[in-house]
Amino acid sequence: MSDEEFASRTHPVSEDMSRQRRMWRFERIGWVALLILVALTLAGLFSKGPLSSVNVKTSDGKLSVAYERFSRNGATDDLVITTFGKADEMRFLLLGHELLQGVSIESLNPQPAPLRSDGADLVIPMKADGNGVATLYLTVRSNGVGLLRGRVQMMGGEELPIPKFIYP
Amino acid sequence: MDAVLRAAAMYFVLMVLFKIAGRRSLSDLTTFDFVLLLIIGEATQQALLGDDFSVTNSVLIIATLIAIDVGFSQAKQRSTRLAKFLDGGPTVVVENGKPLIRRMKEARVTEADIMEAARSGQGVIDMRDIRYAIIERNGSISVIKAGS
Numbered sequence: 001m002s003d004e005e006f007a008s009r010t011h012p013v014s015e016d017m018s019r020q021r022r023m024w025r026f027e028r029i030g031w032v033a034l035l036i037l038v039a040l041t042l043a044g045l046f047s048k049g050p051l052s053s054v055n056v057k058t059s060d061g062k063l064s065v066a067y068e069r070f071s072r073n074g075a076t077d078d079l080v081i082t083t084f085g086k087a088d089e090m091r092f093l094l095l096g097h098e099l100l101q102g103v104s105i106e107s108l109n110p111q112p113a114p115l116r117s118d119g120a121d122l123v124i125p126m127k128a129d130g131n132g133v134a135t136l137y138l139t140v141r142s143n144g145v146g147l148l149r150g151r152v153q154m155m156g157g158e159e160l161p162i163p164k165f166i167y168p
Numbered sequence: 169m170d171a172v173l174r175a176a177a178m179y180f181v182l183m184v185l186f187k188i189a190g191r192r193s194l195s196d197l198t199t200f201d202f203v204l205l206l207i208i209g210e211a212t213q214q215a216l217l218g219d220d221f222s223v224t225n226s227v228l229i230i231a232t233l234i235a236i237d238v239g240f241s242q243a244k245q246r247s248t249r250l251a252k253f254l255d256g257g258p259t260v261v262v263e264n265g266k267p268l269i270r271r272m273k274e275a276r277v278t279e280a281d282i283m284e285a286a287r288s289g290q291g292v293i294d295m296r297d298i299r300y301a302i303i304e305r306n307g308s309i310s311v312i313k314a315g316s
Binding site: 005016017020031074 | 190260263269270274275
C-alpha cells in the first residue's frame with residue numbers, strides 16, 4: 001500500500017516522488033534544526049544568556065570582569081571591570097588592543113584622569129574607593145567579526161584573558 | 169562590498185528557511201500569515217542595510233537581490249534538474265476520489281484544505297467527486313472534477 005502510495009505518478013502530472021520525499025525529509029530535519037537553533041539562542045550561544053554572560057577573575061582575585069563571551073556585529077553590550085587593592089590608590093588598567101580591534105568603546109565610566117595608550121593598548125586610570133574597590137563600566141559596540149583574544153591587566157598585575165566571539 | 173555580501177547571505181538564508189517552511193505554509197495567505205511575512209521583512213531589513221541608510225546602499229542591495237534572482241531563473245530555464253531542485257514538482261494527493269493519506273500527512277495538507285480548494289475552485293462538495301487533487305509547486309491545491 002505504502003509503496004504504491006509513494007510511487008511516482010505520470011498522469012495527470014509527472015511526479016518525482018523520491019525527490020519529493022527527500023524534500024519532505026529536509027523540511028522535517030530543518031524544523032528540528034530550527035528548534036535546536038532557538039534552544040541554543042535561549043541558552044545564550046548568540047549573546048546574552050547563560051552560555052554568554054560570564055564573570056572571570058584573576059587567580060589572585062584582584063581583577064574581575066563581567067562581560068559577554070558572544071556578541072553580534074553592530075550590537076552593544078556591557079563590560080564591568082572590578083579591581084581590588086589598597087584604599088584610595090590610583091591604579092591603571094591596561095585594555096589589550098586585540099579586543100579594541102573588534103569593538104569600539106561607546107562609553108566608559110567613571111573616568112578620574114585622562115586616558116592614554118601604551119603601545120597599541122589602552123591605559124585606563126581608576127581611582128579606588130575607601131574599601132579599595134574600583135569599578136569601571138564600559139559599553140562597547142561590536143564592529144568586527146570573529147574571535148577577539150581580548151585581555152585586561154592591572155599595570156604590574158596578572159593578565160586576564162577575555163576572549164570574545166563576534167557573529168556577523 | 170559588504171552590501172553585496174549582505175544581500176547574497178540574506179537571499180540564501182531566506183531561501184533555505186522558506187524551503188524548511190514548506191511550499192504550503194505561505195500560499196493561501198491568512199491575515200496572520202501576511203502579518204508574519206511583514207514581520208519577517210522588518211527583521212530582514214536591518215540585516216540587509218546594516219547602519220548605512222544611504223540611497224547608494226539600498227540601490228546596491230536591491231540590484232544584488234534582483235541579479236541573484238534573475239540569475240537563478242535563467243539557470244532554471246537551462247537546467248530542469250536545478251528547476252526541480254529549487255521549485256520542486258507537483259504532487260497528487262487525491263486520486264479518483266481517494267485521498268492519499270500518507271502523502272497528505274507528509275505535505276501537511278488536511279482533507280479540509282483539499283475540500284476548501286474543491287468548493288471554492290470547482291464547486292465540488294464530496295471527496296468522491298474529485299478525480300485529482302494536486303499540490304502545485306507554489307503550494308496551491310488544484311482540483312480536477314470527476315468526469316472531466
